[in-house]
Amino acid sequence: MSQESSHRVVVIVDENSNPFELGCATEIFGLHRPEIGRDLYDFRLCSPDPDTLMRDGFFTLTGVAGLDAAEHADTLIVPNRPNVDAPRRPAVLDAIRAAHTHGTRLVGFCSGAFTLAEAGVLDGRRATAHWQWADDFRARFPAVELQPDVLFVDDGDILTAAGSAAALDLGLHIVRRDHGAEIANAVSRRLVFAAHRDGGQRQFVERPVPELPDESLAPVLAWAQQHLDTALTVTDLAAQAAVSPATLHRRFQAQLGTTPLAWLTGERITLACRLIELGEQRFDVVARRTGLGTATNLRTLMRRETGLTPSAYRRRFGTSPG
Template identity: 85%
Template sequence: MAKESSHAVHAAGAHRVVVIVDENSNPFELGCATEIFGLRRPETGRDLYDFRLCSPEPRTLMRDGFFTLTGVAGLEAADAADTLIVPNRPDTDVPRRPAVLDAVRRAHARGARLVGFCSGAFTLAEAGVLDGRRATAHWQWADSFRARFPSVHLESDVLFVDDGDILTAAGSTAALDLGLHMVRRDYGAEIANSVSRRLVFAAHRDGGQRQFVERPMPDLPDESLAPVLAWAQERLDSPLTVSDLAARAAVSPATLHRRFRAQLGTTPLTWLTGERLALACRLIERGESRFEVVARRSGIGTAANLRTLMRRETGISPSAYKARFGPQTNG
């Protein structure tokens, strides 16, 4: 069962994110963590995270010997992490160092948030912290993972899983999706959107979306969903339906559904609901305290619908979201 934890930023400083880098770690996911948590964001008016890399050895040979990482902290830095990102690597059958697994267990025992990108789920499972928990990993390792760790509830066809104090991503760009989700959890939708704009990356893809799509790019330019998505985002306060989206795209609802699945890995209704919730969160962060107004302007309808949707998707009520991310905490 997931532990309840807000992982709020410490009053004395920014939230401490530490990445453990071990032999044969993947550079891509390390780069994702650095982009999300390691760069200064002066446009937000605050330092979001205190970011550090650490390793059990002074010199760490990265995946396939691409380069050697030096000059990072020792493994003891993991003991100061509020969020600990564990190592991942392609050789999942090779056991992790006992010292790394012990660092993961200590972090979990003291309530730190644990994150595994791609094959990092294997590290978490080896440490024993995923028993009875939900997780994901790259689809190509799903059978191997289930065979080795049958007590873990693996969801093999989603982008990422947020199980409270343990979060896992499927790999590749899903690491960016999970990282932005974490920023949204920590600082709200407005700052997450600011970070995503700097990355030139989608601000919000729900964790339940599929790991891969049928076509990364449409075969024909006129099959792109971009125009209808932009049209809908400007009209979220209207009572839009899937049929409305299909009519705008000049296709049948069934064809629209297939294109959403192929290009975005989700359904039109799920996408529309996610966009409306993101708008509702931004309105609350900007100071709108009348939840019936937030619900109406975001197309969610009623304050009751807003409460239900926010609790389901963020785990907290609109009032709690306002207290955490409203103007009085952003100043």
């Protein structure tokens, strides 16, 4: 039987909330995890009303806790909805402000950034929102440092995701932050979703589906993941794809919204995190097996990508005491 987690994730559902983001939160934070052997979170839904009409009247949500459940959240996911001009109810905004005062981690998916900003907790903070609302957001909330061309923003105790699908990216990022890369990878496998897309990747991908089958990056990505222990370069990736480095760069930007080097570095760091979690104590070995070269380079890049040094990461997520 799964062990219960003490970290409580609470989602506020309000009138006209989007079902997709609610589904993302449920899939990532609310499911039992027999494949892991324990539940990662204690997951709850709450609402200001006994009956909540969801977006466009698709269905009515009933039988969830009252808004006072937000008082007991460790992570609170705030409501979002398609009409960003309609103000939130004072009770919802008060619950968000109270949670922020108590040190609760706040999360906004898509238009949830508007809810956080309306509550006043984003003033002077970094956040993102869907690109189509960027101008409106800036006009209404000039005190917020909006970053409109990224998938998600992690500003410590407040995290925001740009669009609907980016909710999955941010959710997996939170799991990775809380439980490490190996657990996040297990959750992503169950979702059949990319294990890691960096928050700094662009929201808008110019050509999400290649126009020609032979332009797909899938073969070269799979090949590179099998050769991370070698000193791969962008030139090597281009040669494997039988294109010039400039063409490869354009395809990465169009299909993944990032550069080949940034993708390669992210894959190396993810592998390094997993090796540390699985018990590898020698950081020079981790660096060598991930193609990062030296323990010094590993330390620099891990701190940049995860906010933790290898030693700190091992203390937090490793299977052996450090």
